[in-house]
Amino acid sequence: MLDRIDARILMELQRDAAQTQRDLAEKVGLSQNACWRRIRNLQERGILIGQTVRIDREALNHGLVVFAMIRTRKHSADWLKLFRAHVLSIPDITEFHRIGGDYDYMLKIVTTDMKSYDRIYQRLIEKLELDAVTSYFSMETIAENRPIEF
Amino acid sequence: MLDRIDARILMELQRDAAQTQRDLAEKVGLSQNACWRRIRNLQERGILIGQTVRIDREALNHGLVVFAMIRTRKHSADWLKLFRAHVLSIPDITEFHRIGGDYDYMLKIVTTDMKSYDRIYQRLIEKLELDAVTSYFSMETIAENRPIEF
DNA sequence: CGTGAAAGATGCGGCAC
DNA sequence: GTGCCGCATCTTTCACG
Numbered sequence: 001m002l003d004r005i006d007a008r009i010l011m012e013l014q015r016d017a018a019q020t021q022r023d024l025a026e027k028v029g030l031s032q033n034a035c036w037r038r039i040r041n042l043q044e045r046g047i048l049i050g051q052t053v054r055i056d057r058e059a060l061n062h063g064l065v066v067f068a069m070i071r072t073r074k075h076s077a078d079w080l081k082l083f084r085a086h087v088l089s090i091p092d093i094t095e096f097h098r099i100g101g102d103y104d105y106m107l108k109i110v111t112t113d114m115k116s117y118d119r120i121y122q123r124l125i126e127k128l129e130l131d132a133v134t135s136y137f138s139m140e141t142i143a144e145n146r147p148i149e150f
Numbered sequence: 151m152l153d154r155i156d157a158r159i160l161m162e163l164q165r166d167a168a169q170t171q172r173d174l175a176e177k178v179g180l181s182q183n184a185c186w187r188r189i190r191n192l193q194e195r196g197i198l199i200g201q202t203v204r205i206d207r208e209a210l211n212h213g214l215v216v217f218a219m220i221r222t223r224k225h226s227a228d229w230l231k232l233f234r235a236h237v238l239s240i241p242d243i244t245e246f247h248r249i250g251g252d253y254d255y256m257l258k259i260v261t262t263d264m265k266s267y268d269r270i271y272q273r274l275i276e277k278l279e280l281d282a283v284t285s286y287f288s289m290e291t292i293a294e295n296r297p298i299e300f
Numbered sequence: 301c302g303t304g305a306a307a308g309a310t311g312c313g314g315c316a317c
Numbered sequence: 318g319t320g321c322c323g324c325a326t327c328t329t330t331c332a333c334g
Binding site: 095099 | 151160164167168195196197198200201202203204205207209210211212215217234237238243244245247248249250251252253256260284285286288289290291292293294297298300
């Protein structure tokens with residue numbers, strides 16, 4: 001699927017996508033052109049799907065991270081569709097997983113402070129009959145968005 | 151702290167950091183030059199701290215996401231230091247938070263399948279006396295790494 | 301903040317092996 | 318697949334209004 005060089009390219013790009021193809025090519029032991037072709041290939045195969053910037057949340061007063069575990073009460077297809085749309089309509093929710101175990105869904109919420117979090121929480125539960133919501137507040141983000149090795 | 155235009159620039163860059171400054175400048179209603187000056191400013195203020203690529207995990211057989219909640223037994227400074235180093239030494243752990251509530255830490259683990267996850271889990275607990283570990287398996291990643299609004 | 305411009309760096313593609 | 322080379326484009330920086 002991926003050879004060693006592709007894996008190294010992905011690793012380097014996760015670390016720093018702003019570096020020039022020439023620097024990257026040198027690191028993985030290729031010419032700039034060969035490196036560019038591999039990157040284009042990874043894009044065409046749908047493996048590389050874009051670039052984003054890393055932002056220092058704390059510098060912008062978005063230091064509060066909360067993980068909310070949700071147990072739902074209703075399980076009809078219609079209700080679940082509404083539930084998903086409602087969750088996705090809240091921009092401060094940066095991650096949304098359907099999980100197994102004691103709870104059904106898990107959200108990651110990023111915002112400024114408790115007051116703001118409470119507004120989001122109220123908005124989240126206002127129109128939905130939920131069975132239980134447990135919130136875990138991150139006291140310290142030790143690592144986030146670490147690169148994946150392939 | 152940030153005016154509207156900076157916020158729009160950050161939003162656009164989160165969405166697509168590969169677009170040219172000309173396109174970006176046009177979207178936010180600035181000249182290319184002014185846009186560049188703002189971006190450099192955001193970098194100098196430590197707000198923009200880099201660029202990374204978005205990768206389709208599923209296309210690379212990394213579709214398994216697990217959230218592990220951990221309650222620790224020991225709480226001495228030395229032990230906690232070892233604990234952190236040990237967690238960070240495992241590359242498949244992409245997120246690591248100290249949390250409040252029933253548990254003390256929460257990990258996000260990304261890997262290929264159950265067998266691989268079990269290896270990571272064994273490695274995680276082998277040298278550490280933990281009080282409790284609860285794993286929530288993501289059955290479906292509905293949203294991940296969504297842009298933050300400022 | 302805008303315009304204009306200039307220099308250098310970069311992405312991209314063709315071509316040969 | 319790879320490397321070499323050139324062109325068009327882009328970033329980066331400047332002066333000036």
